[in-house]
Amino acid sequence: MRRALASVVVLVVAFAAAPAAALTVRDMMGHEVTLPAPPRRIVSLVPSVTEIVFALGAEDRLVGRTDYCEYPPAARGKPSVGGMVNPSLETLVALKPDLVIATDEGNREETFQQLARLRIPTYLVHATRLSALLDLIGRVGELTGHAAAVAPLADGLTRRVDAVRRAVAPFPRPRVLYVIWPEPLIVPGRESLLTELIDVAGGESVTGQERQAYVRFSVEAAVALAPQVIVLADHASANGGGSGAGRPEPEKWRRFTSVPAIRAGRLHSVDLSILHRYGPTVVDGLESLARLIHPEAFR
Amino acid sequence: MSAGRRLALALVVLTGALALVAAISLFVGSAALAPGAVLRALAGRAGAESVESIVTLQIRLPRVAAAALAGGALAVAGVAFQGLTRNPLAEPAVLGVSSGAAFGVVVAQIFGLGLSVLEALGVASFAFAGALLAAAAVYLVAVVPGGLSIQTLLLAGVIVGIFFTSAITVLISIVDFNRLGGVVHWLLGNLAPIPAASLALFAALALLGFWLVLRHARELNLLALGEEAAVQLGVDAERLKRRIFVAAALLTGTVVAFTGPIGFVGLVVPHLLRGVLGQDNRLLVPTALVGGGIFLLAADTLARNLVSPAELSVGVITSFCGAPVFVYLLRTRYRVSL
Amino acid sequence: MNALVEFASVGFTYPQPERTREGGFTLTDVSFGIADGEVFGVIGPNSAGKTTLLRLLTRVVAAERGEIRLEGRPIARLAHAELARRVAVVPQDAPRPFPFSVEQLVLMGRYPHGPGRFFESDDDRVLARAAMAATGVLELAALPLEQLSGGERQRAMLARALAQEPRLLVLDEPTSHLDLRYQAETAALIRRVNAERGMTVLLVSHDLNLAAEVCDRLLLLSRGRVARVGPPAAVLERERLEAVFGCAVSVEVNPVSGRPVVQVAWPQEVRRAGRVG
Numbered sequence: 001m002r003r004a005l006a007s008v009v010v011l012v013v014a015f016a017a018a019p020a021a022a023l024t025v026r027d028m029m030g031h032e033v034t035l036p037a038p039p040r041r042i043v044s045l046v047p048s049v050t051e052i053v054f055a056l057g058a059e060d061r062l063v064g065r066t067d068y069c070e071y072p073p074a075a076r077g078k079p080s081v082g083g084m085v086n087p088s089l090e091t092l093v094a095l096k097p098d099l100v101i102a103t104d105e106g107n108r109e110e111t112f113q114q115l116a117r118l119r120i121p122t123y124l125v126h127a128t129r130l131s132a133l134l135d136l137i138g139r140v141g142e143l144t145g146h147a148a149a150v151a152p153l154a155d156g157l158t159r160r161v162d163a164v165r166r167a168v169a170p171f172p173r174p175r176v177l178y179v180i181w182p183e184p185l186i187v188p189g190r191e192s193l194l195t196e197l198i199d200v201a202g203g204e205s206v207t208g209q210e211r212q213a214y215v216r217f218s219v220e221a222a223v224a225l226a227p228q229v230i231v232l233a234d235h236a237s238a239n240g241g242g243s244g245a246g247r248p249e250p251e252k253w254r255r256f257t258s259v260p261a262i263r264a265g266r267l268h269s270v271d272l273s274i275l276h277r278y279g280p281t282v283v284d285g286l287e288s289l290a291r292l293i294h295p296e297a298f299r
Numbered sequence: 300m301s302a303g304r305r306l307a308l309a310l311v312v313l314t315g316a317l318a319l320v321a322a323i324s325l326f327v328g329s330a331a332l333a334p335g336a337v338l339r340a341l342a343g344r345a346g347a348e349s350v351e352s353i354v355t356l357q358i359r360l361p362r363v364a365a366a367a368l369a370g371g372a373l374a375v376a377g378v379a380f381q382g383l384t385r386n387p388l389a390e391p392a393v394l395g396v397s398s399g400a401a402f403g404v405v406v407a408q409i410f411g412l413g414l415s416v417l418e419a420l421g422v423a424s425f426a427f428a429g430a431l432l433a434a435a436a437v438y439l440v441a442v443v444p445g446g447l448s449i450q451t452l453l454l455a456g457v458i459v460g461i462f463f464t465s466a467i468t469v470l471i472s473i474v475d476f477n478r479l480g481g482v483v484h485w486l487l488g489n490l491a492p493i494p495a496a497s498l499a500l501f502a503a504l505a506l507l508g509f510w511l512v513l514r515h516a517r518e519l520n521l522l523a524l525g526e527e528a529a530v531q532l533g534v535d536a537e538r539l540k541r542r543i544f545v546a547a548a549l550l551t552g553t554v555v556a557f558t559g560p561i562g563f564v565g566l567v568v569p570h571l572l573r574g575v576l577g578q579d580n581r582l583l584v585p586t587a588l589v590g591g592g593i594f595l596l597a598a599d600t601l602a603r604n605l606v607s608p609a610e611l612s613v614g615v616i617t618s619f620c621g622a623p624v625f626v627y628l629l630r631t632r633y634r635v636s637l
Numbered sequence: 638m639n640a641l642v643e644f645a646s647v648g649f650t651y652p653q654p655e656r657t658r659e660g661g662f663t664l665t666d667v668s669f670g671i672a673d674g675e676v677f678g679v680i681g682p683n684s685a686g687k688t689t690l691l692r693l694l695t696r697v698v699a700a701e702r703g704e705i706r707l708e709g710r711p712i713a714r715l716a717h718a719e720l721a722r723r724v725a726v727v728p729q730d731a732p733r734p735f736p737f738s739v740e741q742l743v744l745m746g747r748y749p750h751g752p753g754r755f756f757e758s759d760d761d762r763v764l765a766r767a768a769m770a771a772t773g774v775l776e777l778a779a780l781p782l783e784q785l786s787g788g789e790r791q792r793a794m795l796a797r798a799l800a801q802e803p804r805l806l807v808l809d810e811p812t813s814h815l816d817l818r819y820q821a822e823t824a825a826l827i828r829r830v831n832a833e834r835g836m837t838v839l840l841v842s843h844d845l846n847l848a849a850e851v852c853d854r855l856l857l858l859s860r861g862r863v864a865r866v867g868p869p870a871a872v873l874e875r876e877r878l879e880a881v882f883g884c885a886v887s888v889e890v891n892p893v894s895g896r897p898v899v900q901v902a903w904p905q906e907v908r909r910a911g912r913v914g
Contacts, residue, residue: 067609082610083609086610088609088610089358090358090603094354108484110491114491117357117492118358216472301756302757303756385734387736516755520745523732523735525728530695530696531695531697531721531724532745532748532749533717533719533722533749535717577738578741581755
């Protein structure tokens with residue numbers, strides 16, 4: 001009788017152990033991704049995900065990144081598979097990943113199809129809101145088995161965001177024009193995280209009603225919207241400071257003396273490129289942005 | 300040596316060269332596989348899930364096949380257009396036909412068509428339609444009584460090409476900004492590994508186009524006499540023009556559908572072959588099929604490995620090669636006298 | 638008369654936009670026959686319809702009225718390849734650009750006899766070489782056509798037409814761009830081909846004297862109609878020529894051949910300019 005019971009226990013434990021190792025998760029696009037075991041060799045094709053992995057201390061699970069995953073600096077120590085748009089499939093396969101994390105904003109549909117053909121599980125992310133960013137942190141934590149590190153990170157970020165909200169709450173909200181790229185003029189629309197950040201930072205994005213996330217805008221229309229603060233993103237640091245591309249050229253904007261922002265001298269060009277990489281450091285950028293828009297709130 | 304024997308000899312040499320380049324292409328890549336590993340994978344002796352197996356059989360081999368097919372198809376399309384227009388500077392990219400096909404593909408992509416066989420057929424149809432549209436536009440603009448004027452033809456090609464490229468730009472500007480990088484990347488031409496079934500479709504369409512041109516190769520020669528003289532020799536010139544047109548558009552459209560627009564192959568390869576074999580289309584068409592494959596395969600191998608692990612687009616390499624050749628041709632052998 | 642070619646009340650008009658000076662614009666009620674084995678010339682002013690006649694004969698365009706018969710059969714019923722086996726045309730100009738060699742050009746003339754073949758047969762090659770020998774361009778066989786002189790090009794084109802083994806050889810303005818020497822050579826070649834092979838020749842020319850010397854019979858076209866058909870002496874008659882060409886001419890007889898020689902009567906200003914003192 002005892003031997004039979006022992007066998008039953010063994011069998012139950014054996015059966016219980018096996019399925020516990022495999023997991024099925026749902027990615028941020030709603031697709032089911034089935035993994036035979038928790039991933040230990042992850043390739044990240046998304047700079048913000050790479051950043052989150054390091055922020056959670058899970059970098060031992062990361063085996064590959066893209067050329068654009070340069071933050072934190074330690075990320076450069078991981079092998080790169082190439083660009084976000086044109087990663088080398090061979091290099092990727094040679095890293096023997098058991099999971100690839102990618103985004104539909106920056107990676108190509110064709111890459112996902114190729115990965116599916118090669119039967120490499122792909123987890124898609126999509127984060128264009130602060131809430132989605134927190135969700136993403138949680139998911140990365142779960143995938144990398146570092147769920148314990150999620151709460152401290154996420155709570156810390158949430159506290160800082162709320163602190164900004166509280167600090168700017170009493171003040172009137174100026175109209176803000178954020179220039180992502182000067183020529184052609186590209187500004188954030190409704191779907192962009194930047195619009196939300198401007199809102200949290202106590203400003204009203206003048207282009208916030210535009211349907212798309214990134215809108216090619218005309219300079220005329222921007223001027224006609226009479227912004228009270230203009231923020232020019234300086235991409236020079238991202239370009240290694242060498243090329244002139246992405247330099248904000250504030251003199252061009254100073255010509256528009258009818259614009260309230262120019263008259264009040266509230267034309268700022270700053271290296272806020274961290275705002276364009278939607279990882280945890282976005283909150284650093286948020287704080288800087290809030291300081292620009294409401295200097296009086298942070299004296 | 301008779302023409303038939305020269306053709307046979309040329310084909311033997313070229314096929315050998317193709318095999319050699321294909322072999323090199325299989326051994327070289329950013330995954331840094333040892334030659335032994337590649338050979339094991341090819342022989343089927345490596346594990347099905349092993350890195351060398353996946354990289355060699357599922358990434359490199361389909362890519363080699365796609366490059367050889369695409370290069371051959373583009374070179375044959377080049378020979379066809381050059382025979383049709385009696386102008387050695389005519390090729391699908393120069394005549395705006397590639398842009399027309401690319402426009403067709405961009406439209407198809409907006410409808411969400413992808414890489415599965417049925418979808419690939421859909422994309423290929425759109426590309427073919429776009430190619431035909433562009434080719435017809437160029438022809439109608441450039442045809443004058445007496446034939447096709449060379450200058451008008453090149454101008455018409457440029458104009459039609461610009462038109463379709465602008466149309467693509469309009470479509471792109473509607474597309475989500477985040478997908479922009481992907482579309483721009485595609486427009487440079489890329490040889491990605493294609494699933495086997497779609498590859499078979501690609502091969503079938505390309506070989507159909509090739510056969511359509513080959514069976515009229517002799518009459519294409521006669522077209523050099525002028526349309527009226529060709530008719531007087533018994534050639535149905537109108538039907539010939541139509542068929543060559545359709546065949547060249549089919550070849551171009553197919554390639555663009557599967558790999559994006561790649562230029563200059565149809566210009567450089569026929570030119571090189573003419574230098575060795577002469578003007579006879581009966582020799583040029585079959586050798587272009589193989590020679591084009593060699594050219595594009597070599598270009599793609601370079602594109603894959605020059606800035607590893609990032610990849611250059613193969614269209615970049617062919618343009619770098621092709622543009623100087625084009626200029627050289629314009630200024631020396633085919634100088635147009637006023 | 639054993640007619641090889643017959644035109645019976647042929648009428649044709651170009652559709653409006655195609656009107657060119659060379660092609661003329663209408664042929665009306667044209668009837669004549671070309672006898673088997675003769676050298677037949679078509680002459681007339683530029684817009685009289687000479688080229689149109691040629692195009693109708695080779696079915697580049699189709700007659701709207703009347704009928705054209707070859708060996709008694711209407712040519713409208715013949716397939717293009719069949720017609721090409723019987724009628725060969727030597728055009729006025731060599732095609733340009735033309736990147737092939739002389740031999741490749743002449744071999745093209747064999748196409749109507751084997752349109753289904755991919756490569757030419759050994760017989761084709763033999764016939765081509767014979768044709769090149771007949772017109773004296775055999776040594777130039779491997780050269781690109783574009784490297785030849787005007788006269789040599791003309792002879793190469795003629796060789797191609799001969800390689801076609803036609804019943805009727807058609808020459809469109811064969812001497813218009815040639816030096817005097819090559820004009821004489823071409824004239825001799827035409828007669829030799831006619832004598833040695835019994836080949837019927839149709840010659841279109843605006844050189845009245847060449848036509849007079851070389852041809853057995855002439856057809857004078859004027860404004861799309863037949864002005865006169867017959868031997869040169871009958872057709873090249875002063876009053877008729879003046880009416881058709883619209884200028885004063887004089888017609889004499891060549892003492893050597895007995896054929897008519899037509900001379901334009903130079904206007905007063907020209908004559909006065911030449912006078913000395």
